[in-house]
Amino acid sequence: MTAVLEKPTRQLTPKEPRQWKGPAVFVAVAIIALVVMPLVLEPFRLGLLAKYLCYAIVALGIGLAWGQGGMLTLGQGVFFGLGGYAMGMYLKLNDAGGDLPDFMVWSGVEDLPALWAPFGNPVFALAMVVVVPLVVAVLLGTLVFRQRVRGAYFAILTQALAAAMVILLVGQQGLTGGTNGLTNFFDFFGNDVAAESTQRGLYLTVAIVLGVLYLAAWQLVRSRFGRLLLAVRDGEDRVRFLGYNPATVKTITFAISAVMAGIAGALFVPVVGIISPALLGVVPSLELVVAVAVGGRFALAGAVLGAVVMGYAKTYFSEELPDAWLYLQGALFILVMTLAPKGIVGVATALRARVRKEASA
Amino acid sequence: MVEGFLNQLPIGLSIGAVLLLIALGLTFTFGQMGVINMAHGEFIMAGAYTAFLLQDFAGRSAVLVALPVAFVVAGLMGLLLERLAIRHFYGRPLDTLLLTWGVSLVLQQVARDLFGAPNVQVLSPTWLQGAIGPMPYNRLFILALAVGSVVAIWLYMNRSAQGRRMQAVMQNRQLAATSGINTGRVDQRTFFIGSGLAGIAGVALTLIGPVGPTLGTYYIVDAFLVVVAGGLGQLRGAVIAAAALGLLNSYAEFWTNASLAKVIVFAAIIAFLQFRPQGLFVLRSRALT
Amino acid sequence: MTALLEVRDLAVVFDGFRAIDGVDFTVDSGELRFLIGPNGAGKTTLIDIITGLTKPTTGTVVFDGNSLAGKREHERVRLGIGRTFQTSVVFEDLTVLENLDLAASFRRPLWSLLRRRKGVIAAVEQALETTGLADLAPRKAGVLSHGQRQWLEIGMLIAQGPRLLLLDEPVAGMSSEERARTGELLTSIAKDHTVIVIEHDMEFLRRYASQVTVLHEGKVLIEGSVDEVRADPRVQEVYLGRAREEAAHDAVT
């Protein structure tokens, strides 16, 4: 038994060829995102890109949970919202400077609710951005995965969770701002949130956070845990007979994807200036899954690419052809699912393989 | 207060009847074929618009005429969807979910372009106006419709050769195929019936709710919850789950409010799945996934 | 020898059907035991109960002195019970090496899994050699033949260092060469492991089995050496008679 734990002995398989293409592309994209984009795009468009990158962070988590782990989560909006509200509560209290936040005044709340009080502390609020989605995901994951609720059941449950979350938030107007959500922020850690310099800084922050989380996710996928995750995706019951508890593996992954969504939500709030139930319901959650499918769910890069491409497409078409957007979105979706289930990344891989084959022939 | 409390019992059953009608078709398409049809709501919508269109010919009793017509209309839409797209997706239930969501978006926009964005008016028959105690006639009509649909389906499943083939495919697709059942044909039939039931639900809903392009979106999540709680492809599971959720909803809303009632129902389903992860009734299978 | 596995008064009922009906069954440490019986005799169900996939209606299963009641599948694996399945399940998107490595790593603490695999650990290397899959190590498991998959599955078992191996029809669907190789593999494994094999194939049984337990309609019909079992008239009636019918049926389809 102890032999299993022994250190590696000798190299049995030839060392894998040093991979340089992936890192090279990553660096190139990072340079474009961090240097080129801020120079080329006007502030308004840069702000939009920052928004898409926030969505890309959520998409990254979906790629991890769904593409790698086979958990189709239709409720990522919930975690996005939890992170967003944590940040929004801090910003609101900070702006109010000891008074009640504006929406509480017109909702007839007289004393600051106990739930809100600690969020005045930025460290606490930032911690909650991670902790609350983490706890909720672990709790839900433990309950659901332990009982082997999976596949379509899991998808439907997460969707219902998103629906229930919206109802809960809307119903607690004095606590959450109701349908309006939290909006009208002024100060972001000492900077005017609307100022161009702040917005550029926020864009860079979002881009860097995305990059870091991407690297972390990439590392995770390549690790033994990543192999295990694939194994759980393809044969959960078989994994159980290898002595692993798939529920633990799934819960951890689900929690990671939830934390990513939470961080994305927290960044989204200062970038866009609002967090409201409309952002975390069934439809926005589904739209992100769509984006991941379009980009290519089996590759982390596909998830990120999909979120950015779909974000741009939505903005572009709603500016140019608002009536056609629903048709286009639906049609794009049907096309991708039927013709290219592996998304843009899958198509690119197929094209490259073909070019290579022709070259060698 | 006591009277109000007692009234909630039939009200809960009638809510359950609505849930059952909207979920019945899904228990087949979802249960037999593992297809999560997000466009099910839009088939309901198609049924409702069928009733709207038939008013021009049938006047106030359009609802009655519309029942068989809507069954065929929605059924054919389902058949088309199955033939064109879904049959390529068997064994990939999560992909069908996303695919059919795309279909549902397109269908909503089609409805908007055909009938306009505002709700349209479907007048209910004069003979459905009135009530016995807390139960309006139109609710009784829906209850009868739900019971009728269940009985019809039960008879079909258990008394007809087609229905037995359907059950065979539901229980073991491969075995059914090797024993000479044309599973493709059975799938088409199942999808036709499942979607057709959505059409019937749509007609019934014109009696109590709005008729517009987004009609389907109001019901789809609830319908799936009924199926999940009842167990895949389980007629009796769907019936019991719909009744239970209807009653729970009715009393939860009576004691709290509509928003909280929805949250309570969701929490109850999660709790229930802790005991019965596969829903009320399960098809046994030895296959290892 | 001491009893490694003890099954007492075991019964399981599916919707009124008694799939296992009062089975007592003991396997000693180091034994190679064959479990045979016609279709529906309860062989796979028995293994399912031992590994936790099915809950018994009554009765106990004791492994190395510990009752297995209430233990979940992965916990039983951790106690040292490993199994394969009739239809082999390997992870097609992982390489052969990764499949084995995954199997071998199950005792590592979870956090240590977060690091990338570097090199090949001893248990995996040994499994590669025992199963003869070393050449295929970097290939995706999805490209393996049916026989190779079964060996990979057995290899994954060995890599876990289990104390009891349960093999469910390891040679079903194999060519005669593959059968022969599987038989050798089995013999070599049996040298230092306790193994229970479910098998239909009488030829295979005759060549590799020593101790045999025959199940019939959920009950133990007879236990003994291959020759004793083969000579028993009841076995010939229930098992061989059926087998002949099945063979006839197989020939038709």
Next chain:
Amino acid sequence: MRNSTWRAGAVAAALVTAIAACGGDPATTEGTASGGGGDTIKVGLLHSLSGTMAISEVTVRDAELLAIEEINKAGGVLGKQLEPVVEDGASDWPTFAEKANKLIAQDKVATVFGGWTSASRKAMLPVFEKRKALLWYPVQYEGLESSPYIFYTGATTNQQIIPGLDYLKEQGKKKIFLVGSDYVFPRTANKIIKAYAAANGMEILGEEYTPLGHTEYSTLTNKVVQAKPDAVFNTLNGDSNVAFFKQLKSAGVTAESMPVLSVSVAEEEVTGIGVDNIVGHPVAWNYYQTTETAANTKFVEAFKAKYGATKVTSDPMEAGYNAVYLWAEAAKKAGTVEVEALKKAAGGIALERPEGLVTIDGETQHMYKTARIGIIQPDGLIKEVWNSGEPIKPDPYLKTYPWAGGLAS
């Protein structure tokens, strides 16, 4: 292999389209500040053209486009033609903020007409305040707001809710049940109603909220029927009204036995609800298609001529239509479309509009409006049965109502 190439091609084409979308940055630089420099003046129209709110908002946009067309025919504003830039808020509040930013920063419009829900207004408010741009908001709302960069052309609470209550009180309805959708407007409205009731000897028997888009009203109907109120005050929104009235009707509730006063049901919604189900029930607004003014005859005719004879006009449409005229008038008075000058000039502007005389209150940037209670007729139109006699001064914080002391703090 052939097959996969073909697939690859199809998706590559889709990808190219998407990339083209990224690159296609619509012309941004030609317009100068405040849209006043060129031959035309750009104005933004920002309503939901898709999603759940499209039903209502599209008609407001249509009314605004009609006003722009009419003004252009009459020679435009300051000698320049108006050029509408239409954006879709997609029933999504952050999208409203995003598009408002786009209209101001990129299209450099002189002003924006837009919004419907309170949430969309609250989402846009910081954008307009920070960029010092102007929004004209055309829908009745919950009050308690007075942004220096928003003009409110719909009613505030003292021009709709309170007159509605005055009407019920005059009718001798003392026991009221409150039903609303679960969001800001109904909750605020009901707070005001409760304060009013306490001060006027009325009794509130119940207060129920349902989620937006809720369609199952049998339990709520049971609660209402059990409470036996004299009247129901209904602040439900959108499709919920259809379900509510249908189910109320089938429970045997009629306008005679228990009138339901609605503040979010206008001419357009009546068809969807079914005239049968709502006939005889009262509503509270400032304008009906049947309102008898010369300006209204002209408005209804022009609207039907442009959009079809079956179209109806409603209060928010009229308020949107007014907004364009009021802005144009203020621009004329100020001699510029520059925001601060125009704001200064706007106070006191009075125009005869379809609803009657409308005057801009310079202090709150709300309008003086006449409150009107109407009854739904069998033909689906609404007949006025009561009005406030004269335009009511807007009081978004209800400062002039002693009983409302604790509300706005």
